[in-house]
Amino acid sequence: MKKVKINECQNxxxxxxxxxxxxxxxxxxxxxxxxxxxCAICDKKxxxxxxxxxxxxSVETVKTSxxxxxxxxxxxxxxxxxxxxxxxxLNRIGSIVDGLQIWMRRNIRAYNSLYIGxxxxxxxxxxxxxxxxxxxxxxxxxxxxxxxTIQEQQERLVAFEVILQQEPKRTLKIR
Amino acid sequence: xxxxxxxxxxxxxKGDMSAFELLVRRYQxxxxxxxxxxxxDYHRAEDLAQETFLRVxxxxxxxxxxxxxxxWLYTIATNLSRxxxxxxxxxxxxxxxxxxxxNEDVYHSEYMVDTRFQxxxxxxxxxRQQLIRKTxxxxxxxxxxxLTLVTYQELSYEDVSEILNxxxxxxxxxxxxxxxxxxxLLIKAGIGESVNEKG
Numbered sequence: 001m002k003k004v005k006i007n008e009c010q011n012x013x014x015x016x017x018x019x020x021x022x023x024x025x026x027x028x029x030x031x032x033x034x035x036x037x038x039c040a041i042c043d044k045k046x047x048x049x050x051x052x053x054x055x056x057x058s059v060e061t062v063k064t065s066x067x068x069x070x071x072x073x074x075x076x077x078x079x080x081x082x083x084x085x086x087x088x089x090l091n092r093i094g095s096i097v098d099g100l101q102i103w104m105r106r107n108i109r110a111y112n113s114l115y116i117g118x119x120x121x122x123x124x125x126x127x128x129x130x131x132x133x134x135x136x137x138x139x140x141x142x143x144x145x146x147x148x149t150i151q152e153q154q155e156r157l158v159a160f161e162v163i164l165q166q167e168p169k170r171t172l173k174i175r
Numbered sequence: 176x177x178x179x180x181x182x183x184x185x186x187x188x189k190g191d192m193s194a195f196e197l198l199v200r201r202y203q204x205x206x207x208x209x210x211x212x213x214x215x216d217y218h219r220a221e222d223l224a225q226e227t228f229l230r231v232x233x234x235x236x237x238x239x240x241x242x243x244x245x246x247w248l249y250t251i252a253t254n255l256s257r258x259x260x261x262x263x264x265x266x267x268x269x270x271x272x273x274x275x276x277x278n279e280d281v282y283h284s285e286y287m288v289d290t291r292f293q294x295x296x297x298x299x300x301x302x303r304q305q306l307i308r309k310t311x312x313x314x315x316x317x318x319x320x321x322l323t324l325v326t327y328q329e330l331s332y333e334d335v336s337e338i339l340n341x342x343x344x345x346x347x348x349x350x351x352x353x354x355x356x357x358x359x360l361l362i363k364a365g366i367g368e369s370v371n372e373k374g
Contacts, residue, residue, distance in 0.1 A: 017351040021325055023332050052357050055366065056311070056326050059304045062211055064203045065221060072199050072225050076232045077192070 012042050016049050180244035187235045199228050212323045213256045215312045227252045250338045260316055310360040318353035
């Protein structure tokens with residue numbers, strides 16, 4: 001076997017697992033095959049890793065117990081029914097609202113005399129309110145609020161006076 | 176004609192229970208094996224596999240066929256396995272295999288005396304398999320998960336990177352390190368002597 005460069009060997013050895021798992025592109029696989037034929041060290045390492053793989057594959061797989069599928073399905077079914085129940089409460093409310101809407105559409109029609117009468121009364125009331133607005137005395141409404149603000153202002157003033165009566169702790173001396 | 180997993184999932188989203196049953200039938204063995212390899216406890220593996228399928232069923236209404244169903248399924252199973260591994264580490268759960276010395280016969284120990292129905296060859300094979308499982312369990316969490324997904328579930332590095340939420344390069348180095356560690360551990364356990372002999 002010919003001697004191959006050390007860098008090349010390092011590169012090959014790092015990617016040996018990817019070569020075993022067939023995760024390398026075809027041109028690289030060809031190169032690896034060519035390299036392994038020529039390099040005894042890399043070939044040995046490759047065989048070691050492949051042997052590990054063979055050991056791992058020698059472990060027998062286990063089968064699921066007989067009741068596994070039925071257990072999963074029964075739990076999924078119970079989950080499904082509980083979800084449906086929670087949905088059914090909302091569905092009931094929705095159906096009641098729908099029913100009410102249908103009843104209103106059927107019984108309160110646009111040409112119904114009661115509906116027309118109610119509509120006319122509503123329009124007249126709105127027009128009356130806009131044309132003749134009710135007179136409200138604003139001064140009475142805000143009188144209480146105004147007195148409060150004056151009291152607050154007086155309190156502030158008293159407080160200001162008290163502070164002014166205190167003697168200053170330090171006095172400036174002019175030389 | 177074989178219906179794809181994604182189509183079955185869409186049917187399941189509409190409330191078709193038979194589609195969900197078909198999905199469970201397709202993946203039950205593979206999933207239980209995968210979890211069994213990662214946590215080395217068959218009964219717990221079945222429980223976690225059931226939990227995985229129920230989570231799939233629960234989130235079926237939100238399923239969008241953008242990613243592969245298989246990758247999604249294994250992502251859920253991997254997260255559950257990870258939680259289990261961490262919980263066990265916290266609780267320090269011991270197994271029969273861990274209680275017996277490395278060189279001692281597992282099935283002839285004082286913990287398990289009855290070996291009437293185990294012929295020698297079958298016993299040796301089983302013991303060897305158990306040792307390989309035990310060795311696999313000694314690998315660091317991510318190495319174990321990556322190696323199991325590639326070796327036993329035959330998933331591509333790209334799928335594994337999606338499941339483990341890392342780059343393809345990281346998966347490459349994880350698997351390479353996992354195999355090298357496995358080689359050392361197998362030699363230490365006395366199985367891997369032939370690894371060196373072959374070379």
